[in-house]
Amino acid sequence: MTFIKKHIPLALCFIFGVLTLGSYYVPNKASENYLEVMNKWENIVAGFAFLLGLFSLFFSHYNKIRRKVDGWGYSLFVFVGFLIMVIPAITSKGIQMDGATLTGLGWNYRFLFNALSGTMFSVLAFYIVSTAYRAFRIKSPQAGVLFAAAFILIVGKVPLGQIMWEKTLGWTHVGISQIVQWLMEVPVVAGRRGIMMGLAIGGIVTGLKIIFGIERQYMGKD
Amino acid sequence: MLKTRLNLSFFTVLFAASAVSAAVPASTKNIPTAPDLSGFAAADMPYDKGEAVLVSWPAGPADVPGAVYQVYASSGAAWLKAEEFPAEKKFAADFELPFWAWSHDKAKHAVQLELPQLFSDFKTGMEYSFKVKYVNGKVTAESAPVKAAPKADLFNLARLNNLVLLLVIIVVFFWTVSHAKRKGLFIRRIAGLDAIDEAIGRATEMGRPIFYSTGIGAMSSVPTIASTSILAEVAKKVAQYDTQLKVPHFDPIVMTVCKEVVKQAYMEMERLDSYRDDINFFVSQDQFSYAASVDGMIHREKPAACFFIGHFMAESLLLAEVGATTGAIQIAGTEQESQLPFFFTSCDYTLIGEELYAAGAYLSKEPMLQSTLKVQDFGKAFVMVSVITGSALVMLATWLKWPLVLKVISHIFKAY
Known part of the structure; x- marks a missing residue:
């Protein structure tokens, strides 16, 4: 049993890990075909896993309704929403446009799904304001630096700020746009590159740990 | 009479000679010459998958503005014009x-x-x-046809620098793993990971759930794998304290893996009786539907702690900000540096950069896993030394006008 549950998955992980890594250095048609086959298999597994996810979703919400837990009414919307999309999809044969006219599925997709997704995305604007407010409360020297940088950027990007800068500090002959450009091109890029290099090294080491079977927690069993 | 004829002949020859001597330089100046295309060659393009051919020929004085080269290819039937470009290019x-x-x-x-x-x-x-054809107004030249067959290569020599670096990392990796110490490895404290105990303790005291999101990454992405390692350690502590854990998922494959991970954690803590199959549940594979659903759950259930660890995009702020309004302790970590500022401002602790990948080893306290943290440190040291040495050499080579050194440095540190 250990052989099936532990050794075979580890061997598969090693073989396919090394092959995928090697395909980066082998510019052969065979390595290209191999990657294509792997992608196809991933899509096939994802397709079956999606069914599993759907069952999990229904099971979880069905239990909430059955047990009448707090907010069970929201769970009803999962089923209602599912039917609202699936029934028109079946009747429209999965087609969104019939010539120039929208089918039931197309109408639902455009006027319900897209509208709701857009609404969620637009909520971000409000959250950015509240986050900015929280970030601008200077409680530490680091928060002070953050505030100073953000303040300069806001002044530099808003026309009113640019006018104020010109009126008050125009005599210095240093444009606010130059300062903003320097901030974005020097300290910001330096910080980002530092993080990216750390991430790249961490990613490589994690990949090696998985390929060589040192990291096994994702398998869920020892 | 003879003298007159001789004089006439002499002046005629002299006139003709002067005309000829004046005409020779004029012909080289005004009439374009055709290039010598005898050096035209075709060969398999190196380091490709066997679909390209490289044609080459010597450049020469005929490569003047206005002249063009036309490259033709044939599979046996008619000639097809494959390329046409100005003679002073390519x-x-x-x-x-x-x-x-x-x-x-x-x-x-x-x-x-x-x-x-x-x-x-x-x-x-x-x-x-x-074959190649040279055209400059009325002057044309054509090479003799040559044959070549493209073939697939087994190794991309251009990526040799990358392979050497990878091999060095693998050697260092195995060296550190084989020298894994049972005790005494110093690891810098990571505040975000130390706070996990505090967050779970708080949830236990308040009797509220813990939310753990692995983000919207697939199981093949490294941050998601790192997140499952952290989830395993969080689940062990949750099982130990008998707290409620909720793991909403974006990807069904990640959900399946996480189910196994959490179950194993409960088993290790001998609390399998507390394990429920609905700890991990699927929500949606649409980014904003997922965010809306998790936001709703966080808002209604008011968790004591929220973990956002994995691959996050625009939903990072949607999730973290709602969690912040409920007063939950929030710990976040992502490889997306564009989302880090949102986590910094909305969460109590954020795992930056490679801390995300070090977290699993840090929490597990397993010597072999912890020893791999050394590889990350060696890697960072190598990057630091390379950046400093490389910058100094580039500055020196620019100052002393050494183009060869500049070329060598830029080629060594480039990804092909």
Whole structure:
């Protein structure tokens, strides 16, 4: 049993890990075909896993309704929403446009799904304001630096700020746009590159740990 | 009479000679000459998958403005015009290949021809004919046809620098793993990971759930794998304290893996009786539907702690900000540096950069896993030394005008 549950998955992980890594250095048609086959298999597994996810979703919400837990009414919307999309999809044969006219599925997709997704995305604007407010409360020297940088950027990007800068500090002959450009091109890029290099090294080491079977927690069993 | 004839002949010869001597330089100046295309050659394009051919010929004084080269290819039937370009362009030196894999010859024209774009019945290994034609007004020249067959290569020599670096990392990796110490390895404290105990303790005291999101990454992405490692350690502590854990998922495959991970954690803590199959549940594979659903749950259930660890995009702020309004302790970590500022401002602790990948080893306290943290440190040290040395050498080479040194440095540190 250990052989099936532990050794075979580890061997598969090693073989396919090394092959995928090697395909980066082998510019052969065979390595290209191999990657294509792997992608196809991933899509096939994802397709079956999606069914599993759907069952999990229904099971979880069905239990909430059955047990009448707090907010069970929201769970009803999962089923209602599912039917609202699936029934028109079946009747429209999965087609969104019939010539120039929208089918039931197309109408639902455009006027319900897209509208709701857009609404969620637009909520971000409000959250950015509240986050900015929280970030601008200077409680530490680091928060002070953050505030100073953000303040300069806001002044530099808003026309009113640019006018104020010109009126008050125009005599210095240093444009606010130059300062903003320097901030974005020097300290910001330096910080980002530092993080990216750390991430790249961490990613490589994690990949090696998985390929060589040192990291096994994702398998869920020892 | 004879004298007169001799004088006439002498002056005629003199006049003709002067005309000829004046005409020779005029012909080289005004009438364009045709290039010598006898050096035209075709060969398999190196380091490709066997679909391209490289044609080359020597550059010369005929490469003047207004002149063009036309490259033709044939699979046996008619000739197809594959390329046409000004004569003073496309040299071997223009190829973006490193010095150890390519001769950057400025005195040689070189053109890479992608044959599948020319021939619908293209086959790797089949012989094709090529020729080049020079056109400059009325002056034309054509090379003799040459044959070449594209073939697939087994190794991309241009990526040799990458392979050498990878091999060095693998050697260091195995060295550190084989020297894994049972005790005494110093690891810098990571505040975000130390706070996990505090967050779970708080949830236990308040009797509220813990939310753990692995983000919207697939199981094949490294941050998601790192997140499952952290989830395993969080689940162990949750099982130990008998707290409620909720893990909403974006990807069904990640959900399946996480189910196994959490179950194993409960089993290790001998609390399998507390394990429920609905700890991990699927929500949606749409980014904003997922965010809306998790936001709703966080808002209604008011968790004591929220973990956002994995791959996050625009939903990072949507999730973290709602969690912050409920007063939950929030710990976040992502590889997306564009989302880090949102986590910094909305969460109590954020795992930056490689901390995300070090977290699993840090929490597990397993010597072999912890020893791999050394590899990350060696890697960072290597990057620091490379950046400092490379910058100093580039500055020195620019100052002393050493183009060769500049070329070597830029090629060594470039990804091909």
